Amino acid sequence: MRRLWGIITLILCTGFAAGAQDPLPLQESDIQTVKNQKGFKQGLYVIPLPILGYSSDLGFQFGGYVDLYSYGREPSIFPKFYHHFHVEASHYTKGQTFVYGEYESDFLIPGVRFISSISWQTDPLYQFYGFNGSVNQYDPGLDRRNGVAYYCYKRDMLRFLSSFQGSIGRNWGWMAALNIRRIRSADLDFGNYDSSNTLFRKYTDAGIIHPDEMSGTLAEILGGVKYDTRDFEPDPKSGVWAELYLNGSPDIFGTGYPYLKAALRWRHYLTPGPAWLTLAYHLGYQTTLLGNPPFYVEQNISTIQIRQGCADGLGGINTLRGVLGNRLVGDAYAWANFEFRFRIVQFSVAGIDFAVVMNPFLDAGMIVKPFRLANDAEQLRLARLPHASAGTGVKLGMDSNFLLSFEWGMPFRRDDGHSSIYCALNYIF
Secondary structure, three states: OHHHHHHHHHHHHHOOOOOOOOOOOOOHHHHHHHHOOOOOOOOEEEEEEEEEEEEOOOEEEEEEEEEEEEOOOOOOOOOOOOEEEEEEEEEEOOOOEEEEEEEEEEEEEOOEEEEEEEEEEEEEEEEOOOOOHHHOOOOHHHOOEOOEOOOEEEEEEEEEEEEEEEEEEOOEEEEEEEEEEEEEEEOOOOOOOOOOOOHHHHHHHOOOOOHHHOEEEEEEEEEEEEEEOOOOOOOOOOEEEEEEEEEEEOOOOOOOOOEEEEEEEEEEEEOOOOOOEEEEEEEEEEEEEEEOOOHHHOOEOOOOOOEOOEOEOOOOOOOOOOOOOOOOOOOEEEEEEEEEEEEEEEEEEOOEEEEEEEOOEEEEEEEEEOOOOOOOHHHHHHHOOOEEEEEEEEEEEEOOOEEEEEEEEEEOOHHHOOOEEEEEEOOOO
8 A cells, every 4th residue: 555655756856747547528618718828838738657556457557658748839820739659668577558649639630549559468477267257266265376377378469450430420439440460379488387277278178268369350341320518528527428339350361250349338427516516327238249359458438549558358447447357258148337426626736627536336247158168057157147346446536637547446256356546537427
């Protein structure tokens, strides 16, 4: 815990600022108010800063990033921007390395929000707890202890993602994206861990994971609609943010695994009483409609913009906080997040506005449709068991559009691991 408070102190002392944020929706009166404030930015603005984070699944995170914003000359549109470049590189103490670059603009294509990113991730201890949740019982004594990393394998991924968003009118919009991934999976090869004693090896030896899907390149196309009435994107107090889309791979690279999936995301923010309390909840569902997806895309949460460095689940920092990362892998799954956001104190230091927010939460999820499961009634029952967790978080907000997040969660089932701690940026929804 003292190490976590040390991270807070270091971030404050170094002026750790916001990473890639969506442009803020401003009215003309809001822009004029910002112009009258001291420190109004124009032209090019460069922010080079460290990355310090923590995840119980991945360990401590160290690295750095550079943000470059173009606000234009007078009249500037700050805090919106014309162009934004973001480059980062980081390493986790449990082995994962992540390199990421992103470009974002509402002005490159008139009337369209364009985001394009490229990332490379290598993980010598990528978490794998098998398919279909509780069908595979979790034994903590085999999880990276005494020379055995039973629930790990090696995975490398190169990803190129470009997305486009535009308005249809009356808070409705359209979305489209192209997601190209090159993924390589291999037996464990890290430290002194026994590569022959892993669940991944047992799956490959039994033919549950096929030899021709150990590695592959796939192009995924996404298209859909969104509905957005949020009052303030980084930290909404009211409104709805919903998305419905199809995404699939036509197998243009000849992997033999074409598929079509559907995803629904509903997020709702309510402040029914005092301004210091907001109720927020999120409902998510995704399923395979057609085809035969390879095993290495089944844990992927469909998205048009990467957050928290990855988009994997169910379980872990993005979906079920406190549950083991990637604990639930199925062909269709649903999950929900509920939290109260208490704004407990606000203050200013050196012209920067700070806010401290507590967010107790409850997360739950389940596999709706199993993946490659034997036709066995007991296994089907185990696969569809619900998994849930609860915990609390503390957010440190800076100038309304940057949130440093500390969260602790504990699963309700022992089969989902022990409690976990996460240090990252932003709310998960």
